[in-house]
Amino acid sequence: MKRCIVLGKPNVGKTLLVLRLADYMKVKDVDITFQDPGGAKYSRKYPMDIAVRELVGALPHQTKCLQSVSIEFRAGKGKKTVELMDTTGLIEQIHDDPLTRKAMAQTLSALRGAQIIIHIIDAHLAGHEDAVSDPTERDLDMQLAAFAGPRGGYCIVANKMDLPGAKRGLARIRRLFTGYKVLPVSAATGEGLKEVRRHVLRNL
């Protein structure tokens, strides 16, 4: 089974993208496996709308551990199962809460074992950031791309394309991350999910 990790800063729409992709792939009830940083595992089945309501949040760090969903992809004649992993958002600084730090370590650990990597950047936010001051070496997205990019199966999703200013954000992301595959998506409207699906399929 291939593992596809979805990661990025907090609140960029990782959880929503995972759920919307599952929905797009015709998953009715999402069976989510929560994997505690300590090693404990449990799973819960949600109807899609409830999953979105309960797991997607306006506040950062709503996702506190690895949450994975299995999705079947039709590949050629057969079927292939992909484990889609939603993760705890990564920040630049040292976080105060030990559990969140643990969860972030878990994100990086899972990244090392993933064959497909979806790195989400908030295009809406990028469009509103001061275009003059480009991110430094210490920017999390820059570091993440430099680390994950060469590993293969990697793409950047510029999310929240439905929001104003996101087009400008997308252009900025394309400029800052030249050489990487960048897919414009709106997890909210479903725009671009087809391309995300194709990216996963290509790397199976």
Add this chain to the structure above:
Amino acid sequence: MPAFERRNPNLVLVGLEEGRLSPVEAIQALRTSSDSHTKKREIETESLASSEWRLNEALTELDSLIGLTAVKALVRELVAYIRIQRIREMRQLASEALVLHMVFSGNPGTGKTTCARLMGKLFREMGVLEKGHLVERERADLVGEYIGHTAQKTRDQIKKALGGILFIDEAYSLATGGEKDFGKESISTLIKAMEDNKDRFIVILAGYREEMAKFIQSNPGIRSRFPIHIEFPDYTVEELMLIADLMLKKRDYRLDLAARARLEAHLSRNLGSNSEHSGNARLVRNIIERAIRRQALRLVDRKQLTREELMLIRREDIEGNHEAVHRFG
């Protein structure tokens, strides 16, 4: 960042968990780690937690060894030192290269091999060594019969030890053969391999205290490359008794009071005697194993045996004379 560090990104993640590294610093450190360079996408089956768990496991095992106070303290120091050097590196502070080749001196049966094996485990969990296995060798395994043969033999053994520890027992015997002896060739081959494979294996030279001291003194090439010296003192009688109890307990036996007294008297006598076997755990093992056989002989013709009788080692099962020791030593 030294090569071995690149093999254990788990440490980077521990740093992140413990709040010593920010996620950005952690990603930077992981980036320089080899698995991203080589594009080798190893499946990360073992979690961080399990590596930490096994490290603690090995430390607990070390602590559970009887005696060896100085060794235990030194290992703790080393573990702490390695960690801090790593963190300093990740935070871009000057850090020293880790040179962990060691000299173990002490009589046979004082715990040298056991400690070496445990260190292998510890170093593996800390990412210092890739595998952490122990390759135990002596002169005959390293030295050959004709010119060129020795270098080949020594290299072969080193190859087996890559990723782990090469433990050379009675190492001084490599230097005792005089000018023409091939032992010298073995030493120079070893030193060259240590240079060529920095960080890929650890060499432990072991042997009697005086002989080792002389050996190290007269070989500057070795002296400068083995910064860690650990002495393994003889066990005291109390420690030997604890060792005996532990050995018996593991096998579901125990000593009755008279047997205890006899064993203790025997060990004290031996300790004073300054014989080759004094103060070592091998002596205890031999006596215990002999006692178990003697107990069996005592019981074998009896019809009714209680559980208690099957477990009990009595005074007459403990052999008191030196003969037994030498026969099975």
